[in-house]
Amino acid sequence: MLWSFARPHLPALLIALVLGLATSAMALISPLVTEWVLQTLAVAGSLRDPVLVLLGLLIVGAAVGWFQWVMLGRLAEDIVYDARRRMVLRYLGSRVFALLERSPGELVTRVTSDTVLLNQAASTSIIGLINGAITLVGSIALMAWLDFPLLAATLGAVLVVLLCFTVLVPRIATIEEKAQAALADLGTEVEGTVRSIKTVKSSSAEHARYASVMSHAAESRRQSLRSVRIQAAAWTITGAAMELAIIVVLGFGAYRVSTGDLGIPTLVAFLLYVWGLMGPMMELTQNLTTLQSGLAAAGRIAQIEQLPVESAELGVRITEAADEGSLLRAERQLSATAVERRPEPQAPEPPNAAIPVLKLSGVTARYEPHTPPIVEDLHLTVPRAGHVALVGSSGAGKTTVLNLLLRFLEPDAGVIRLGGIPYQQLSHAEVRRAFAYVEQETPVVPGTIRQNLQFSNPDASQSEVEAVLERLHLAEKIAELPDGLDTRLTETNISGGQRQRIALARALLARPRVMLLDEATAQVDGVTEAAIQQTIAEVARTSAVVTVAHRLSTVLDADQILVMDAGRVIGRGTHQELMETTALYRDLVAALRIEARR
Numbered sequence: 179m180l181w182s183f184a185r186p187h188l189p190a191l192l193i194a195l196v197l198g199l200a201t202s203a204m205a206l207i208s209p210l211v212t213e214w215v216l217q218t219l220a221v222a223g224s225l226r227d228p229v230l231v232l233l234g235l236l237i238v239g240a241a242v243g244w245f246q247w248v249m250l251g252r253l254a255e256d257i258v259y260d261a262r263r264r265m266v267l268r269y270l271g272s273r274v275f276a277l278l279e280r281s282p283g284e285l286v287t288r289v290t291s292d293t294v295l296l297n298q299a300a301s302t303s304i305i306g307l308i309n310g311a312i313t314l315v316g317s318i319a320l321m322a323w324l325d326f327p328l329l330a331a332t333l334g335a336v337l338v339v340l341l342c343f344t345v346l347v348p349r350i351a352t353i354e355e356k357a358q359a360a361l362a363d364l365g366t367e368v369e370g371t372v373r374s375i376k377t378v379k380s381s382s383a384e385h386a387r388y389a390s391v392m393s394h395a396a397e398s399r400r401q402s403l404r405s406v407r408i409q410a411a412a413w414t415i416t417g418a419a420m421e422l423a424i425i426v427v428l429g430f431g432a433y434r435v436s437t438g439d440l441g442i443p444t445l446v447a448f449l450l451y452v453w454g455l456m457g458p459m460m461e462l463t464q465n466l467t468t469l470q471s472g473l474a475a476a477g478r479i480a481q482i483e484q485l486p487v488e489s490a491e492l493g494v495r496i497t498e499a500a501d502e503g504s505l506l507r508a509e510r511q512l513s514a515t516a517v518e519r520r521p522e523p524q525a526p527e528p529p530n531a532a533i534p535v536l537k538l539s540g541v542t543a544r545y546e547p548h549t550p551p552i553v554e555d556l557h558l559t560v561p562r563a564g565h566v567a568l569v570g571s572s573g574a575g576k577t578t579v580l581n582l583l584l585r586f587l588e589p590d591a592g593v594i595r596l597g598g599i600p601y602q603q604l605s606h607a608e609v610r611r612a613f614a615y616v617e618q619e620t621p622v623v624p625g626t627i628r629q630n631l632q633f634s635n636p637d638a639s640q641s642e643v644e645a646v647l648e649r650l651h652l653a654e655k656i657a658e659l660p661d662g663l664d665t666r667l668t669e670t671n672i673s674g675g676q677r678q679r680i681a682l683a684r685a686l687l688a689r690p691r692v693m694l695l696d697e698a699t700a701q702v703d704g705v706t707e708a709a710i711q712q713t714i715a716e717v718a719r720t721s722a723v724v725t726v727a728h729r730l731s732t733v734l735d736a737d738q739i740l741v742m743d744a745g746r747v748i749g750r751g752t753h754q755e756l757m758e759t760t761a762l763y764r765d766l767v768a769a770l771r772i773e774a775r776r
């Protein structure tokens with residue numbers, strides 16, 4: 179899996195490997211040159227040549243080392259960038275409720291921190307492992323050439339390290355996985371606490387939240403500490419084994435020098451190799467541990483692939499980084515959506531204006547398979563112009579109808595038609611292009627107010643934007659902000675009602691065939707209420723408006739009202755008709771009257 183992230187960067191990886199090997203080769207030559215220096219000293223010869231060679235090795239080694247470092251850095255960043263690109267595409271292409279089911283904190287950590295663990299594993303440590311292994315074998319070969327008995331003593335120590343690897347490395351992998359999962363949980367906790375900070379404070383629940391977040395922080399610490407302990411053990415054993423090897427070589431070598439079997443220059447060169455072995459041994463230990471964290475991260479990143487996507491074109495493979503095709507297809511699909519969204523300025527009326535813009539026939543839908551349907555056998559016709567209001571008690575399935583219209587949810591049975599064409603024959607983008615949607619909780623989309631207003635119609639002109647702002651009584655407020663329309667929209671610089679009006683302005687600028695409005699259940703201020711009412715009335719003259727109505731004024735104005743109860747439509751008609759025929763409607767209206775009077 180890890181290799182699949184590295185494979186597209188094979189040429190860079192190979193160059194970095196060759197450079198690494200060159201650096202290692204130079205490090206391997208140094209002790210031999212040292213032996214040469216010592217031997218030259220013993221015969222009182224000129225030191226010029228060996229010293230020049232040593233200097234040359236130093237300079238070339240430094241230059242190659244620097245270049246390799248930069249190359250590896252770039253490679254690592256390329257891998258992260260590529261993985262992030264794939265993940266974000268997958269998020270944007272996935273089915274809405276599959277994405278919403280996962281915690282935002284977790285989705286964020288996958289893109290931000292898991293990718294960083296991955297990059298090192300897929301670049302530096304793959305190369306480090308190959309390089310370390312080759313250097314190790316090279317050192318051992320050169321040591322065998324220098325003195326075989328001394329090598330046998332050294333290998334004893336190397337064996338200890340290898341044994342330690344086989345026992346410890348699999349454990350590091352398991353623990354790393356747990357440590358990263360604990361980190362993601364912590365992310366989820368912090369994110370949720372910050373998001374609900376007002377509720378937390380107003381309920382004096384800081385302590386409870388603090389305890390909960392800190393218990394996750396403690397768990398993360400505990401898992402990371404376990405990982406640190408094992409890594410420390412691996413490092414200590416490696417270090418101690420190498421120290422031991424040096425002592426053995428020193429003692430045994432000194433004995434062999436005293437018996438005349440070994441020259442001092444050879445012993446020094448051999449010792450330098452044993453010292454030099456430290457490098458590759460440590461490199462191997464380090465890289466194996468990094469590789470384990472990377473593998474755990476890659477596993478978590480790969481889970482993103484299980485998010486079901488809306489269409490095959492958006493099915494970006496995360497672990498098949500070499501599969502550039504899937505990535506380009508998804509990017510093309512997204513940009514095609516952006517192009518399609520631009521409304522045609524004078525869309526010619528289709529020849530048969532009698533065909534309703536939306537028609538739902540016998541639609542049944544559920545969020546999870548094998549659960550009771552949330553909407554059952556729904557029939558609904560939305561004419562090309564006019565206002566259809568959905569009313570009903572909480573949980574009746576009104577928002578679910580909007581989810582069906584926007585194709586966030588697919589029906590289990592029945593057909594939805596847009597302008598007479600079944601949804602199945604249209605792409606998700608083609609369906610959504612017909613709509614503008616104002617959510618109940620009007621979220622802040624990251625960006626400036628201008629971007630928030632224009633992202634569904636980037637071609638809207640300045641005068642159109644100004645006109646819409648004027649109409650929704652927002653112009654004055656926006657003029658007061660430090661950067662006007664270019665002020666970043668935050669949760670605090672705009673009030674809830676103003677944010678709703680911004681969402682409404684965005685919907686108006688999109689000039690949709692159908693405007694969907696999920697009214698806020700909470701009371702909104704008078705200005706916003708009047709703006710909503712006036713907007714619905716104006717838009718409904720030329721196009722369709724479907725509202726989930728929570729206000730009396732909205733209900734009274736509607737041309738057609740559907741009363742929903744437990745997923746079914748139990749009454750439909752005008753206000754007058756329903757007052758006479760439907761008891762639940764009378765109750766609802768009575769409740770709204772009380773609300774309105776307050």
Ligand SMILES: Nc1ncnc2c1ncn2[C@@H]1O[C@H](COP(=O)(O)OP(=O)(O)OP(=O)(O)O)[C@@H](O)[C@H]1O
Nearest residue numbers: 275545546552570571572573574575576577578579
């Ligand atoms: N993503 C989801 N997954 C599973 N069940 C869901 C999901 N969204 C809504 N439901 C369930 O569907 C039912 C209808 O919800 P829906 O939001 O459509 O009701 P509503 O009529 O709009 O209510 P309200 O007026 O309170 O917003 C509820 O029982 C809810 O628990």
